[in-house]
Amino acid sequence: MDINSSSGHLIWQTTGEFVGNELETLLIVPPPNSIKPKMLLLIGLGEEKNLSLDTMQRVGTIALREAIRLKATHVSFAPLLRDQNNATLDAGAITKAVMRNVMLAYDTEKRLQKQGLAQPFTIREWVCEAGSDFYAGVISQVKQAIDLTNTQIASRTSAPYVSGR
Secondary structure, eight states, rough: OOOBBSSSSSSSHTTSSOOTTOOOOEEEEEOOTTTTTSSSEEEOOOOOGOHHHHHHHHHHHHHHHHHHHHTOOOEOOOOOOGGTTOOOHHHHHHHHHHHHHHHHHHHHHHHHHHHTTOOOOOEEEEEOOOOTTTTTHHHHHHHHHHHHHHHHHHHHHOOSSSOOO
């Protein structure tokens, strides 16, 4: 499986097979000895002019739900857009938006499991990638995301999702 064209672009970028529509996903299972990850999930962001922190929040939810569906116990996620020459949104703010929804979606998943509405599964590690230039800002924003998310989770109802069980 050759995922690169001779010009160095990903083949599906030039053929239109994956155009990156908002929340469009493409799962790649790379051939042995090509890249370290066992799977690579691409999540489309849509048109650059429409990119927002709301979009990035939705990306976080999709990323978590796909990780659960794929039974990925170790996830490495790179929500930063700098390698695509996009500096529209602050690196820390992007990570905060993504991670808030990752944590909220994971809490929902664990509640579903506890109520017998989802198969038991645990993600053991979620690594959020950040380049050295953005590390301090990302760490600060992730700490804020954790605090905000814990507050939101604490305010959720404890009522079962399904009544009469």
